[in-house]
Amino acid sequence: MKVITERDVFSMLEIKREHRQRNIRRFWGNRFAVTGSAILLVIILLVWIAPFLTTYGPLEVDPKNRLQAPSSEHWFGTDNFGRDLFSRVLYGAQVSISVGFSVALVASFLGLVIGLLCAYYAILDHVLMRICDGLFAFPSILLAIAIVAAMGPMKSNVILALVIVYTPSVARVVRSVALVVREQIYIEALRSQGASAWRIIWVHMAPNSTSPLIIQTSYIFAASILTEAALSFLGAGIPAPDPSLGNILLDGKSVIFNAWWMTVFPGVFIMAMVLGLNLFGDGLRDLLDPRNSQTKK
Amino acid sequence: MAYKHLLEIKELKTSFSTERGVVTAVDGVSFHVDAGETVGVVGESGCGKSVTAESILRLLDEKKTNYLGEICYQGTNLLALSIDQMQQIRGNEISMIFQDPMTSLNPVFTIGDQIAEAITQHQKCSKQDAFSRTVELLRRTGIPAPEQRVHEYPHELSGGMRQRAMIAMALACQPNLLIADEPTTALDVTIQAQILELMQELKQESQMGIILITHDLGVVAEVCTRVVVMYLGQVIEEADVETLFENPLHPYTQGLMKAVPTIDGDRKQKLHVIKGMVPSLHQIPQGCRFAPRCEYADSQCSQEPPQLHAISPKQKVRCWHAAKFMTQGEEHERHHLD
Amino acid sequence: MSGYILKRLLSMLPILAVVAVVVFMIVHLTPGDPAAVMLGDEAGEKEIAELRSQLGLDLPLAVQFFHWLANVLQGDLGRSYFSDVPVTQAFWEHLGPTVSVAILAQIIAILIAIPIGIMAARRRGTMIDQAVMGVSLFGISVPSFLLGLFLILLFAVQLKWLPVAGYKPLSSGLWNHLRYLILPALALGFMQAALIARMTRSSMLDIIADNYIKTARAKGLKETMVIYKHALRNACIPILTVIGETFGGLVTGAAVVETVFNIPGIGQLIISSVERRDYAVIQGTVLLITVTYVLLNLIVDLLYGIVDPRVRLNRKER
Secondary structure (H helix, E strand, O other), X not given: OOOOOHHHHHHHHHHHHHHHHHHHHHHHHOHHHHHHHXXXXXXXXXXXXHHHHOXXXXXXXXXXXXXXXXXXOOOOOEOOOOOEHHHHHHHHHHHHHHHHHHHHHHHHHHHHHHHHHHHHOHHHHHHXXXXXXXXXXXXXXXXXXXXHHHHOOOHHHHHHHHHHHHHHHHHHHHHHHHHHHHOOHHHHHHHHOOOOHHHHHHHHHHHHXXXXXXXXXXXXXXXXXXXXXXXXXXXXXXXXXXXXXXXHHHHHHHOOOOOOHHHHHHHHHHHHHHHHHHHHHHHHHHHHOHHHHHHHO | OOOOOOEEEEEEEEEEEEOOEEEEEEEEEEEEEOOOOEEEEEOOOOOOHHHHHHHHOOOOOOOOEEEEEEEEEOOEEHHHOOXXXXXXXXXXXXXXXXXXXXXXXXXXXXXXXXXHHHHHXXXXXOHHHHHHHHHHHHHHOOOOXXXXXXXXXXXXXXXXXXXXXXXXXXXXXXXXXXXXXXXXXXXXXXXXXXXXXXXHHHXXXXXXXXXXXXXXXXXXXXXXXXXXXXXXXXXXXXXXXXXHHHOXXXXXXXXXXXXXXXXXXXXXXXXXXXXXXXXXXXXXXXXXXXXXXXXXXXXXXXXXXXXXXXXXXXXXXXXXXXXXXXXXXXXXXXXXXX | OHHHHHHHHHHHHHHHHHHHHHHHHHHHOOOOOHHHHHHOOOOOHHHHHXXXXXXXXXXXXXXXXXXXXXXXXXXXXXXXXXXXXEHHHHHHHHHHHHHHHHHHHHHHHHHHHHHHHHHHXXXXXXXXXXXXXXXXXXXXXXXHHHHHHHHHHHHHHHOOOOOOOOOOOHHHOHHHHHHHHHXXXXXXXXXXXXXXXXXXXXXXXXXXXXXXXXXXXXOOOOHHHHHHHHHHHHXXXXXXXXXXXXXXHHHHHHHHHHHHHOOOOHHHHHHHHHHHOOHHHHHHHHHHHHHHHHHHHHXXXXXXXXXXXXXXXXXXXX
């Protein structure tokens, strides 16, 4: 039998990298993925240049100009305190993106570590996976509400709650992929050559988990934005007076008869962000999930 | 009788529109089947034999499929019928058995339900009648304890039993024509023999015509009266079974014959292999379709497509050099007799 | 079959144990003293200490947990600190509207989504298919509370066809009951319909290509029979899965949508308890909903056995 050396493994990874470059070209051929990326890019750009677009701060109260309809002065109108809605929606979107991004990043990292450790150490697997199953059993919004309710409504607590909610799903996906890799002959060969557990986990098992991890991350990004908006709408998220798309909608609900703009504009922003992320995620999945790309052909 | 043959296929052309353009899977196929005879359709996979079979019942996705020519069943052109009229024919006048009994039965209904469904679909009878006829059919196809088996699901039966159930379903309305698409390929050899024997018995009882699609010449020799050999969507040779086995005229048929191992032949002799691969339907050779793989091919073969022509009343062949093989064969025979 | 049910029930125990620990820990996540938080800023030292001992907060954590767990197992989830009503009673009182919304949403979703999914599968690649896929992608991207607000704007504010918000119990007449439920159920059912339609489409596409569908056609069955009897029965399994997996989410979704429409259900119970820091109610409600959620998944799992005989057989063998 041919002994598989680490160099062989690396050359295999090299081939994978070439595949990946071809895939990037394919990604741009995917209509949905391109639309999704374009939507996201526009929103990120808008949020980025928000300070230059608006002359009003998101917290500037102007009681004389309450509930003004959209005009050239206030593009999205004003809210029930006379604050400029355009400015509030853009800053709210910024909050959404920063919450979503933080949650996606932290949950993916924690999920990756937990998933890999579970795949490698059987004892840890029993303990951690039971905990993940337990957390998985909760309806996600409910668990997030309970955690935020206990810890107090603050941006950092919202992020923490969402990390707790979404980490188990990442861990599960990473674990299932890593388990398959672990059983492959070259890992056995590496182990018999005395490679350390650390090296096997990080150099060999982790790279194989990246595709499902990236897909999962994009979905968690979208789900976090949705859940944050729902939490803030329910009053268990970003507290007033700081703007968030969810709490603008909550304010808007009480004046829905007089001020449609307070519902429509933040609503459209949420939809656009989530649609963009879902399209982007679907594009990634078509690209990275071998099962899917096979059926696509 | 107003019609000549039970089923007569005239210049059938079945083509599919695909992403890569139009593909003609069956290109000008003609043959006929009479009551009480078993016609074998032989060829490698991809030669269009299954597409021909499914064209008869029009089971192909008609949005993507285009038929030309005629398929006359008792004098009526099936290709001209409406979908409703076609549904009257399917399972009632013409039935079909498929290759893989594992996947051809619906896993979520009992086999009794599935067979009785074929009866109630075409004949007015009470559920009870349909049920007792189902039991009778299962008994007739040799399934032991049919009273219990009717209530079982396909996954509870063995492969051979499932194929018997498929046959029972196909025979439920006493069809005049049975199309069997590789009915024994997925089965064990002993079971194969039993299923073939069963089909022979049933044919003798009912005088139905059978089209047996197979790539197994052994099966053909055993049960068929006439054979149609197909290659790349065309009929390349047609003959009654004795003639074909004694004197195959097309080099492809000859190759197929030589590729069958025999027990009494010289064991040291290597099995014959037809060189090359079946070309894809996207790159059909210009002249004779078999020319690129044929050891006798000359410039005529690679430029002009030969026509299917009768060599004798019992034999038709699509080859420029058939006459040569004819004499060769006869000379060979004479030599043998000396 | 009963052995299988028992086995499934046993496998739920570790999950329920984790759920219990997490729910118990919720109170203790509070920064500082839960009793002080509950009483607010004006409370004196003495009052806080009283509440602490009343709630057992001065005992060691493990002891508190086992006390709490023992009570929970006996069906005692504590009392609302705010209204002094037992938590289970408050839960039952608020459950009706939530379940009404969830079930109506589920019915609307199934009735719309399955025929649409089948239609899209049969006309794969056509404009109809693309429209269904596009709308369903939209459906997955719009959170139900947002859709609820949009529906209010359209049907209640602009067209004035339906009431803006509120709730009438079934006892006030079926039409009255439904009138108030239509918008919330639509808002909630849309995403559900999108999910079911997508699953129906993809599993029908797989099944239509299966050999037994060809057998059914070869039997001479009408196309409607082939699709709605032979194919749909097989597609039921993945469709049931997605319905089952999402029904729990539908109940929590109903809790969120309710707050948009001011329906006095579980959602309002939770939100008002969050505002009042009524921990016993939050804990109890979260626990009850989660346990229901777990049980629903179990029921769906058992339902497979009825739809798919192969599953039944495998279980017999076990």
